[in-house]
Amino acid sequence: MGKIELDVHTHTIASGHSYSSMNEMVNEAKAKGLQLLGMVEHDVGIPGTCDPIYFKNYHVIPRVFNGLKIILGIEVNILDYDGKLSISDDLYQCVDYCMAGIHFHCYKPGSIEQNTNAVIETIKNPHISVIVHPDDGYCPLDYEKVVLAAKKYHTLLEVNNNALRSSSRLNSRENVIEMLQLCKKHQVKIILGSDAHIHFDIMNFDHIEGILEEIDFPKELIVNYDVDEFLKYIDKKV
Ligand SMILES: [Zn+2]
Ligand SMILES: [Zn+2]
Incomplete structure (x- = not known):
């Protein structure tokens, strides 16, 4: 297998706490x-993110931008234990893909169950392609159940570089290792996300590479090496 072909978890200035323009990101x-x-x-x-109208106007942006293929999506919040999401239904048709995850601005951590x-109800949601950063020990998960659900419902689990280097999360590294070991055992594909909030961080996986090496995680299970493989996860969704 060759080199990393894609990074689809990045933010522009529109997210309110990120700092680069679309032009800077693409270049x-x-x-x-x-x-x-x-x-x-x-x-x-x-706080500070764009209004829904931002996503509704995505159609004006060419999907080949300065010669690079781009896709435009939304990072949705999981709101409750039943997998209720923050997105309004009319936005699904405006975006190319949806990622979803837990953010403590709008989710109160509960029991592990x-x-x-x-997370499993979100995995089942036919619009969601990727579960982002399921690694924070302040919001404990049963990783075997999550991994098996991801396999069954053809949803990707993300290993997030930004989360791994954050000091505000609990046991992210240990949780990622547990999740990856289970993905290896059950042959479940994952995606790496830089979660870049500034253009320099695009394709920065420096906190992930050592872990992948340490547990000898198979490249075949990482969709970032194959654009066509990744696109299978978003084609039937949204
Ligand atoms: Zn996030
Ligand atoms: Zn993000």
Whole structure:
């Protein structure tokens, strides 16, 4: 297998706490040799993010931008233990893909059963392609159940570089290792996300690489090496 072809968890200035324009993002991704760049902005619930009208106007943006293929999505918030999401239904048709995850601005951590149910119900949601950063020990999960659900419902679990280097999360590294070991055991594909909030961080996986090496995680299970493989996870969704 060759090199990393895609990074689809990145944010532009529109998310309110990120700092680069779309033009800067695309040029950085091109310079780093990516074949596909995905930009998502936070959904309502995260302070300072864009209004829904931002997503509704995505149609004006060419999906080949300065010669690079791009996709435009949304990072949706999981709101409760039943997997209720922040996104309004009319936005699904406006975006190329949806990622979803827990953010403490709009989710109160519950028991391991409650958190696991929240994530599994989101995995089952036919609009959601990726569960982002399921690694924070302050919101414990039953990883075996999550991994098996991801396999069954053809939803990707993300290993998030930004989360791994954050000091505000609990046991992220240990949780990612547990999740990856289970993905390896059950042959479940994952996606790496830089979660870049500034263009320099696009394709920055420096906190992930050592873990993948340490547990000898198979490249075949990482969709970032194959754009076509990744696209299978978003084609039937949204
Ligand atoms: Zn996030
Ligand atoms: Zn993000």
